[in-house]
Amino acid sequence: MTTRAIADAAGLPHGTVSYHFASKQELLVQAALDVIERLFPLSELRALRTLPELLPALSSAIESERDGQVLAGVLPEAMREAARDQVLREWIAELLREYRRVASELVRTWQRRGAVPTEPTPTALATLIAAVGDGLLLHSLLDPELDVAGATEALHALLTASDRDGLP
């Protein structure tokens, strides 16, 4: 695929596309960042009040894009470019870190209310939750039959298993 083919597909003049992006690689990674942000906007993550809201939100984000050709088309191309270029890899890594930072704040607040065990640190739990999200996304792209909701409900059950006092 060339930048010209991408410009044609987007209905833009080739000059516009090549003016804004230094290379096809950069364009693909920017497109992937855009796809990720549209799939699960950081603003939506920041707006969540409690940890139990996070897992259904994650599950519906994945389900919503399940048959999406955009995701299946753009993400693997971008991952391939990122594997080859450290600068592009760092762009994606930085976005992932931001998701984890916001998720760890949710965990911290939830732990203060005594609703989750304080033993795993907020950072460790946020890293786990982010991995679950992207792991399920990857596996659902490979396997259309995958029960994504079942897996996020399982994590939800594990996270709230200790919530014996029935905190809201």
Add this chain to the structure above:
Amino acid sequence: MTTRAIADAAGLPHGTVSYHFASKQELLVQAALDVIERLFPLSELRALRTLPELLPALSSAIESERDGQVLAGVLPEAMREAARDQVLREWIAELLREYRRVASELVRTWQRRGAVPTEPTPTALATLIAAVGDGLLLHSLLDPELDVAGATEALHALLTASDRDGLP
């Protein structure tokens, strides 16, 4: 990359490589299946006796390949080919299903001993654990600083939180 370049890199005559693989795409996906099987052999997964052994094993498998160029080189290429070809995608999906089947047996045995809540089904928990493994693998390739062990320990803590009776 051409099949000739791959043959050169592997120190094999080009004819040998092109005789065994119908296309470069097929070769890349076969290479990925091989990398996955070497990273975490199914035989090793089948040999595990208890669920708590699984997460440290997963963590060391990921850590062992962290700086591995093979993983970073082969997996993204294979994912890209799989995204474009349903037959190749099905090969990877079938291997993933086999990992989940074996992991769900571990969960089932562990639940029978009363060591994990029986509420999430073995299949849902196995799907979750497999997603954690591949999600952490993906994120650790993107971010060398990622605390993989911390995240698997967090899942381990959640899984065993209800194990109050100290079953081994």
